[in-house]
Amino acid sequence: MAEPVRVGVVGLGTVGSGVVRLLMESAEHITRHAGRPIVVERAVCRDVGRDRGLQLAADRVSTDIHDVSRDPSISVAALLVGGLEPARSMMIDLLEHGKDVVTANKALLAEHGPELFEIARRHGRSIAFEAAVAGGIPIVAAIGECLAANRIESIRGILNGTSNFILSTMEQEGADYAEVLALAQAKGYAEADPSMDVDGTDATQKLAILSHLAFGTWVPWSEIPRTGIEGIDSDLMAFAADLGYRIRLVAVASRSNGRLAMRVAPALTRIGTPLAETRGAFNAVSIVGDAVGPMFFHGLGAGQMPTASAVVADIIDTVVGRAGITFRTTGVLDTDGLSGRIGEAELNERHFLRILASDRPGVLSRITGILGEHGISIASVIQRDPSGACGAAVPLVIMTHACGSSAIRKAVTHIDASDVVSGPTTCLGVIDD
């Protein structure tokens, strides 16, 4: 048997503790896959005194990253600290001291990926990050290795488990957003401050990473158009259900007329299709490749052991040498002239509009007239007999035929500026397959 590989684990939060547990409890199994034992030489955390239930000797746990980066016996480090700093400085320190790094930190890569990848390349090290996107689903390997023969046409993903738990629970219970958010917090599916999850930031950062792999271009995540789920109410869900759809927070990156169209926003997904059937805290990714056709992946996108599973797979890949090989060709794709001006790229799709129309004569004609002026034709309309007094706002639901994002945006601005509506229009994309 070959010499053991010594690993440093930086960060002993939920994921870090899971990684230590998995490396220790499944040691024999992992040794067989790696061809040699993988041992946790040292763990670094903020509070060494806390009992995490790990079988880790006290003298192997400390608070100083240098205990990992300066230890020449350690060749691989798992960086499992969240946020941007000190995570960024820690990763640079590890790379500069010759460690290959495995991480689950998607915010760090989405924000500083180009810099960190460059530093790693300069030092001949690798960064492996399967766990940063969609937890245990091997989507990074799928795009970077398994679909390497394909020109990727599009990626659509449910990449944030918290949002999906909230949306699918709202739909099952007929409950409202605030109520379900409180439940999700109580159950541990949402953090005390859930804003990064529910405003789409988390999903957008993951989409930026996947797009780097699939299209070879680093898109600054903050430039990707993004809408969270805070505005979704149970009325919207009921209208969607009437039309045969469920509302999901969908991250999209798609080639469209030589540009890369990207967006994270709630969308209508047709009942019976894989995205619509993704429930609870699960993640899902649907990819279309020119050779392989449509491909779909579904699994737990977060949680201690699913994420640890991806981190440990990356540690094994690093130990055997696969990660180093893969990292050398990560993101080297020609961008095929794809424009980086994301905001201007058009997604051509059907749209669902909920318009808070005034209940008086001529309103429907006025609104459909505005849509017509922008070249948007209508597939179906739902307007119910209002229960309130004459003159109150009534929801008018319109499903359009396929149209470009900019046309629908202009039409909605026009409608909302007119005197026949009493509040902002909700406009959601429609995904039928």
Add this chain to the structure above:
Amino acid sequence: MAEPVRVGVVGLGTVGSGVVRLLMESAEHITRHAGRPIVVERAVCRDVGRDRGLQLAADRVSTDIHDVSRDPSISVAALLVGGLEPARSMMIDLLEHGKDVVTANKALLAEHGPELFEIARRHGRSIAFEAAVAGGIPIVAAIGECLAANRIESIRGILNGTSNFILSTMEQEGADYAEVLALAQAKGYAEADPSMDVDGTDATQKLAILSHLAFGTWVPWSEIPRTGIEGIDSDLMAFAADLGYRIRLVAVASRSNGRLAMRVAPALTRIGTPLAETRGAFNAVSIVGDAVGPMFFHGLGAGQMPTASAVVADIIDTVVGRAGITFRTTGVLDTDGLSGRIGEAELNERHFLRILASDRPGVLSRITGILGEHGISIASVIQRDPSGACGAAVPLVIMTHACGSSAIRKAVTHIDASDVVSGPTTCLGVIDD
């Protein structure tokens, strides 16, 4: 740019032609992923005169495998010939002459895997076979690499596109088996002799390969209990639908009391679950790992370009060195004392029975009595008012609670030997998740 890698393509049938097309048409893209150009140095086929619409110079195509195996400039060979011989001899010839091999031939690996893997190891070569199971779905990489940190608990797959096309079309059209088989043959989804697909052989061979990866044990495929779809009729489908299920040909390998329980057979899959929602010629695989939890993959399991996509990904993996690394740890798992005596392993699950009962007093009591004697309790019963004359056979449908395979097998034998039935009972496993 590094020197080109020269590849030999052995077999220019549907998949072989697709591989040549993909390597030539996506050459620039593939070069970026491989770090160097991959060129088709030579193709070998039976009929050099046939026009396959390939941009391959005539002097690069010949009929002799030695033109690949004896060419020292060729380092990788794609063996895309079906069946056992001459495929087996060809692979040995290629390995012995120092070629790394990529193949899509599942029958060859299921039958001769241990021998071929041993020859490859002896010569320091690799065999990559992503395309042999579930076409473009990267399930071999998922199990062998991405889920390496997991102890796999179970695999369930829809691994034969032809059978799935037939079953899902029967269900959509309310049509009978023979009729839909003829349609599938006309559409090219079934071969003139479809027996390997519809009798479960193809799915069983794929299950044997997946089990080698997931459980580290080579199970002779012919020892895996196997039932085809020939006995499925539209009445069975209607009864299943009444109970909320669809019938699918499901390959199962599952740890069960320290043994490996395996089976390929039609099963009831609950509507709304991923396996039941797999339609047409698609394949699907559901895996449970101890760390990652449930994971689901869906995509095109056959066809020219999806299979070529997997073959070319394997060629790239071989060129960059990943395939060689992966092959060294393929199937090295400890079998954890899993018994190889597959036939005796028990799957504990609910069962669906259709009994052709005689229409006379006391029959239901007699049949439920037999089930009770074998310790099997009943969850639900459907017996409809018979339309035929008194004394004719009426279908009696029983859904049991979970019970072991051997108990239900004995009970069915007992029922079929009794004088209250007029034909053989159909017994299908039930998959609820």
